[in-house]
Amino acid sequence: MSPAGTVAGRVVEGRTPSAFATVERARELLHEGEEGLAPLAQDLAAGLSGGAGDVEVERYRRLLYATDASIYEMEPVAVVYPRSAEDVRHVMRVAGEHGVPVLPRGGGTSLSGQTVNHAIVLDFTPHMAGVLAIDVEGQTARVQPGVVLAELNKALRPHGLQYPIDPSTANRATIGGGVGNNSCGAHSGVYGKTVDNVIALEVVLADGSIATLEGLNEDEAAEQGGREGLEGDIYRGVRAIAREHRAEVEKRFPKILRRVSGYNLDEVGEEGPLNLAKLVVGSEGTLATVTEATVRVVPIPPAKMLGALHFRTVVDAAAATVRANAHGPSAVELVDDTIIERCRESAGFRDLVAFVQGDPGALLLVEFAGERAEEVEAKVEALRADLVGEEGAFAAVVARE
Numbered sequence: 058m059s060p061a062g063t064v065a066g067r068v069v070e071g072r073t074p075s076a077f078a079t080v081e082r083a084r085e086l087l088h089e090g091e092e093g094l095a096p097l098a099q100d101l102a103a104g105l106s107g108g109a110g111d112v113e114v115e116r117y118r119r120l121l122y123a124t125d126a127s128i129y130e131m132e133p134v135a136v137v138y139p140r141s142a143e144d145v146r147h148v149m150r151v152a153g154e155h156g157v158p159v160l161p162r163g164g165g166t167s168l169s170g171q172t173v174n175h176a177i178v179l180d181f182t183p184h185m186a187g188v189l190a191i192d193v194e195g196q197t198a199r200v201q202p203g204v205v206l207a208e209l210n211k212a213l214r215p216h217g218l219q220y221p222i223d224p225s226t227a228n229r230a231t232i233g234g235g236v237g238n239n240s241c242g243a244h245s246g247v248y249g250k251t252v253d254n255v256i257a258l259e260v261v262l263a264d265g266s267i268a269t270l271e272g273l274n275e276d277e278a279a280e281q282g283g284r285e286g287l288e289g290d291i292y293r294g295v296r297a298i299a300r301e302h303r304a305e306v307e308k309r310f311p312k313i314l315r316r317v318s319g320y321n322l323d324e325v326g327e328e329g330p331l332n333l334a335k336l337v338v339g340s341e342g343t344l345a346t347v348t349e350a351t352v353r354v355v356p357i358p359p360a361k362m363l364g365a366l367h368f369r370t371v372v373d374a375a376a377a378t379v380r381a382n383a384h385g386p387s388a389v390e391l392v393d394d395t396i397i398e399r400c401r402e403s404a405g406f407r408d409l410v411a412f413v414q415g416d417p418g419a420l421l422l423v424e425f426a427g428e429r430a431e432e433v434e435a436k437v438e439a440l441r442a443d444l445v446g447e448e449g450a451f452a453a454v455v456a457r458e
Contacts, residue, residue, distance in 0.1 A: 082156040083134045083175035091116065097135055097155050101177070104147035107184070111138040122162065122178045126226075129170035133160070133178040140184040142259065142267055142348040149265040149346070152177050161342045163234020164205065166226040171238060171341045179346065181233055188212045189349070197256060199351045202233025218354045221248035236347050239317040239339030243388040243424075246314065251338050252321055254353040258334040260345035262287050268345070270334040278331040295333065299325045320344075358387070358426035360433045361458040364440055366450040367417040374419035377444055384440045387426040393419045414452045421450070430457075 086093045094114045102109035113119060113136040123132045134157055139145050152159045158176035165172050172178075181203030188209055190199040193216045200209060206227040209220050223242035224230055230240070236258070241250040248254065257271035264287045273281065282292035299306075299322070306322045317339055324335035337345050366381075368374040371393050381389055397413055397420070400406040413420065421444075425436045441453045 079152075079156055079158045080175050083158060086134050086155075086157065087132055087175060094134060097151070097157070097177075100151045100154070101135060101137060101148060104151070105137070105144050106140045107138065107144075111140065111144075111184075112136070122165075122180070123173060125165040125167045125170065125172040127168050127170040127173075129173050131170075131173040131175055133174065133176055135177045136180060137177060138180050138183045139348075142261060145179065145261040145346050145348055146265040146267065148177060148179065149261055149263065153263075153265075159342075159346065161202070161233060161237065161346045163202070163231035163237065164226065164229040166224075166230045166234065167238065172234070182231060185348070186231070191216060191218075191354075193218065196354050196356075197351055198354050199349065200232050201349060202231060202236070202347050204232050206230050206232065206235065213354055214357070217357055219357050220352065221254055221355045222251050232350055232352070233347050236338050236350055237341045239321070241315055241317065243390055246382070246389070247387050248355065250315065250317060252324065252335050255334050255338050255350060256353060257332075257351040258337055258345075258347050259349035260337060260347050262291070262345055267348075270332065270337060270345075271351075272330060272332040272334075275329050275331075291333065292331075295325055295331075295336065296327065298322070300327045303327055359428055360430040361387075361424060361426045362430075362433045362437045363456045363458075364423045364425075364437050365412065365454040365456070366421040366423065366440075366444055367414055367452040367454075368419050368421060368450050370418040373449070374421045377421055377449060380444060381421060381423050381440065384423075384436055384443070385425070386423045386436075386440075388422075388424040390422040391419055392422060412454045412456075414454065417451070 086097065091114060098112050098114040101112045105111050119133050119136055122136050124130045137148055139148065148159060158174060159179065160172065160174045160176040161179045162172045181201065185201040186203035186205070187201045188198060188204060189201065191213065196218065198209065198213065206220060206222070209232065213219055221244060222235055222240055223244055224240050235251050236255060239251045257269060259267065259269050261267055266287055268288045278292060282289060282296060302322070310323045321336055321339050325331065337347065366377065368377065374391055378389055394417065397410055397417070400410040423440055425433045427433045437455055444450050445453050
């Protein structure tokens, strides 16, 4: 089959996102300056529960949202601080009337530019950052998209629970951003990715309607697909895509643990149970705007230990990860000599690498967690016996929590 006949080929032949009419309209407004943006700002403010105070169109304010942690810069046409799903509905309607895109933004910790665009940027962190409910027995939490992961864990800790997704930016990253990116963290080998921990989502669709996306059995999914309106169209369309492209999805989707790019079409079957929340996860705000999420939370392990294995080269450390994983760790991280040296040169970080012995080319940090300290310690000792020696690590330092 020629490339043009494949799904990928049709996408390549189509219009690139930067050429979409809504982005072009947004660029026109930017060229007109604040005078051109004034009608948009007025229409946005008219229907927001917080009024004009929750809309920013002054350029110096908008430029704060033109960048994230990546190298990209794209100036938004407005910034809105919604207070409710109804506010988001209003923004979607106004955006449609003015022909400009909407971009939900989390903490801006993305390294790939997902949170920048010539669009109306939605910042949920000022007003929609709450932990709405914690079900200790059911081990779930219902949260708003602007809540920072560290704040969620702070609320969960008194109950002996934690949110299992732990990226390195957890003190700044939000649940909404994590849902958009299908984020994962150091413990993904145990807990998986965000898609594995999202139970349900409340979302606002492109037409401004609100939908609850959750696990449905086959009959319930068929009932949803029989309804009129955009939500019904989505259920029918998703099933049609699954039927048409199932073989290609199964053939082309990489079978790797931390695949987070692209739509999660492998989560959608031709028939049987269906949870469209799994499809929204990782869609980077292109399918719907999340206004509430119900997520899985897990018990905090009572016992933890960390083994810091010292290797002469990065290649040796990388090769050892296979054997390290065979011991059932909760996390494995590699730190190369560049990071070690930079820490040693910094007064603020020097103490953090005081445990390092000699001049390793890399460290392999292997964490174990469990119910009993004796069980965890046995795993660490087995790891040390397996990997420390002439052909492996030349030293190991063990830390207990």
